[in-house]
Amino acid sequence: MLQYIAKRLLGLVPVIFGITLLVFAFLHLIPGDPVTAMVGERSTPEQIEILRKQMGLDQPLPLQYLFFLIGLLRLDFGTSIVTNVPVIVEIGQRWPASFELSVAAMLFAVLVGIPAGILAAVKKDSWLDNVAMIGSLVGVSMPVYWLGLLLIYLFAVYLGWLPPSGRLGVSQGFEFQAITGFYILDAILQGNVLVLKDVLAHLVLPAIALGTIPLAIVARLTRSAMLEVLSQDYIRTARAKGVLEKWVIFKHALKNALLPVITIIGLQFGALLSGAILTETIFSWPGLGSWIYSAILARDYPVVQGGVVFISITFVLINLLVDLSYALFDPRIQYR
Amino acid sequence: MDTLSPAVIQTSSDPLQRIYRQFRRSTSGKIGLVLTLGLVVLALLAPLLRPFDAATARNFAARLKAPSLEFLMGTDGLGRDLLTLVWYGLRISLLVSLIAVGIGLLIGTLLGLVAGYFRGRLDTVIGWFTDILLAFPSVLLAIAVATVFGSSLRSVMFAVGIIQIPTFIRLTRSMVLSLREREFVQTARAFGAGSGRIIFRHILPSSLAPLIVQATLSLGTATLEAAGLGFLGLGAQPPTPELGTMLSDSFRNGYSMSSPWTIIFPGLMITLIVLAFNLLGDGLRDALDPRSNP
Numbered sequence: 001m002l003q004y005i006a007k008r009l010l011g012l013v014p015v016i017f018g019i020t021l022l023v024f025a026f027l028h029l030i031p032g033d034p035v036t037a038m039v040g041e042r043s044t045p046e047q048i049e050i051l052r053k054q055m056g057l058d059q060p061l062p063l064q065y066l067f068f069l070i071g072l073l074r075l076d077f078g079t080s081i082v083t084n085v086p087v088i089v090e091i092g093q094r095w096p097a098s099f100e101l102s103v104a105a106m107l108f109a110v111l112v113g114i115p116a117g118i119l120a121a122v123k124k125d126s127w128l129d130n131v132a133m134i135g136s137l138v139g140v141s142m143p144v145y146w147l148g149l150l151l152i153y154l155f156a157v158y159l160g161w162l163p164p165s166g167r168l169g170v171s172q173g174f175e176f177q178a179i180t181g182f183y184i185l186d187a188i189l190q191g192n193v194l195v196l197k198d199v200l201a202h203l204v205l206p207a208i209a210l211g212t213i214p215l216a217i218v219a220r221l222t223r224s225a226m227l228e229v230l231s232q233d234y235i236r237t238a239r240a241k242g243v244l245e246k247w248v249i250f251k252h253a254l255k256n257a258l259l260p261v262i263t264i265i266g267l268q269f270g271a272l273l274s275g276a277i278l279t280e281t282i283f284s285w286p287g288l289g290s291w292i293y294s295a296i297l298a299r300d301y302p303v304v305q306g307g308v309v310f311i312s313i314t315f316v317l318i319n320l321l322v323d324l325s326y327a328l329f330d331p332r333i334q335y336r
Numbered sequence: 337m338d339t340l341s342p343a344v345i346q347t348s349s350d351p352l353q354r355i356y357r358q359f360r361r362s363t364s365g366k367i368g369l370v371l372t373l374g375l376v377v378l379a380l381l382a383p384l385l386r387p388f389d390a391a392t393a394r395n396f397a398a399r400l401k402a403p404s405l406e407f408l409m410g411t412d413g414l415g416r417d418l419l420t421l422v423w424y425g426l427r428i429s430l431l432v433s434l435i436a437v438g439i440g441l442l443i444g445t446l447l448g449l450v451a452g453y454f455r456g457r458l459d460t461v462i463g464w465f466t467d468i469l470l471a472f473p474s475v476l477l478a479i480a481v482a483t484v485f486g487s488s489l490r491s492v493m494f495a496v497g498i499i500q501i502p503t504f505i506r507l508t509r510s511m512v513l514s515l516r517e518r519e520f521v522q523t524a525r526a527f528g529a530g531s532g533r534i535i536f537r538h539i540l541p542s543s544l545a546p547l548i549v550q551a552t553l554s555l556g557t558a559t560l561e562a563a564g565l566g567f568l569g570l571g572a573q574p575p576t577p578e579l580g581t582m583l584s585d586s587f588r589n590g591y592s593m594s595s596p597w598t599i600i601f602p603g604l605m606i607t608l609i610v611l612a613f614n615l616l617g618d619g620l621r622d623a624l625d626p627r628s629n630p
Contacts, residue, residue, distance in 0.1 A: 014467075015471055018465075141556065142606075142610075145567055145583070149592055149599050153596050278568070311473065
């Protein structure tokens with residue numbers, strides 16, 4: 001097993017190298033001079049030259065790439081041109097927000113999706129099954145940002161039940177200090193019920209919007225996996241022995257049906273953590289996605305470069321973890 | 337002897353008829369086909385039924401009117417009839433997704449064929465390229481490509497096309513790997529057929545079914561991704577009536593909440609298009625590739 005992990009980690013090296021190369025190439029392909037775009041048209045040629053030297057842009061491209069790589073190895077992702085904060089510091093500040101949102105979205109997807117899938121499989125071809133499957137098909141067909149806007153309109157503007165954006169109600173004058181950056185955890189640590197309630201209220205709508213696609217995928221997959229397992233001989237044997245139907249479903253069938261579901265949950269989680277750009281933008285969620293998006297608009301190249309590399313590497317590592325976790329759930333899988 | 341009538345033998349051996357019979361049994365496939373055809377016909381008829389010029393159409397006296405008999409879907413911030421805009425948005429969405437999937441299908445299939453057939457170093461390089469493309473979250477990759485090529489419909493087609501490539505490489509390669517060892521390919525090789533002939537005359541036709549299914553499903557994701565780029569402001573620029581751009585327009589100019597019809601209808605149209613492709617893809621999978629159905 002250890003050997004297998006080492007082999008897989010080694011296999012990641014060329015991929016990560018390729019990611020850095022591609023990101024670097026992309027940013028140098030962008031038409032127009034990045035420095036002029038950064039400092040504005042009105043700056044003097046001297047100012048531009050100074051910044052160019054500062055950023056190492058006067059060096060030949062291969063050398064620039066080498067510096068970029070060496071920086072990455074030292075966890076130096078560059079410095080934001082807009083805020084002048086090191087990219088790695090900003091990543092540290094923002095990833096808890098993205099992580100919290102992704103976990104909430106995944107919880108929503110799993111807690112609704114798995115029961116819906118089981119129910120649809122057990123009551124195959126009933127109206128319940130039809131509703132669940134049509135619902136999940138519509139779920140994967142909807143643009144996430146559109147669903148987000150509709151949710152904001154309905155629950156925040158029209159009904160006024162939930163806050164429309166952000167992570168915390170600023171106007172309410174809470175005495176709250178972010179320690180870990182995970183607001184739910186921070187609120188619990190400080191025993192602040194008021195803040196906890198507010199944080200949770202802010203989390204509901206973006207989590208539903210972000211979680212809808214994984215929800216639909218989880219529900220569909222749970223249903224088909226359950227159907228396959230339920231048609232197998234050992235289930236028939238269990239039923240013939242007179243095992244209660246609920247035991248057949250939850251103990252005998254579900255356990256085996258969950259393996260593919262767990263796989264897809266892992267893969268979706270990787271996609272969520274990184275792909276929340278649209279959702280975070282709609283809900284003004286201060287995570288990595290909205291940060292990279294505003295950096296693209298502001299032409300803050302170090303942020304785009306560092307942020308994209310960070311997110312892509314995280315994505316690759318999560319996918320590897322998912323792969324490795326198969327063994328935990330399915331002892332039949334042998335690693336070589 | 338009557339039991340083995342020729343007609344029975346013929347229907348069961350004609351693959352097209354078998355596919356047709358399978359497809360007819362799939363409810364989602366039928367709904368998807370009707371929806372897709374309906375949308376395509378609507379898109380084609382737009383200039384005939386509702387002539388419209390994006391550059392000049394605006395009527396500030398009728399800004400942000402709620403849906404009524406005069407404007408069935410209301411009007412947008414420039415006083416343009418939303419029904420017309422959504423209708424033309426449908427045209428643009430279909431065109432963009434078709435071209436984007438065309439790019440992905442063409443490049444991806446070619447690379448997949450080459451990788452799977454020739455193996456060796458080429459396969460390693462193409463595999464590396466695929467892994468890297470897949471390592472980027474698709475939205476991020478599309479944003480990167482669209483940023484490089486500037487905000488326009490053309491760069492959206494290109495960006496969305498590029499992110500479809502790895503899917504087609506993987507699919508084609510896996511099929512070629514199993515097909516190249518099959519007897520009919522071996523026979524062709526024994527008869528002296530060249531690589532090009534074997535790939536395009538023997539292997540490619542046998543891989544068409546899964547490719548068609550994947551391409552149909554990809555049309556759905558391409559529509560979503562293209563609209564997403566439009567929403568981020570990286571696609572068609574106003575006044576082009578692109579559905580994602582319309583949503584972005586309403587959201588950014590702050591009337592999405594006070595005039596909700598400006599977001600409801602464009603989003604509904606995107607959902608309808610994607611739903612149509614997904615249903616059709618499901619039905620085609622049932623008919624063409626029954627074993628791969630999850």
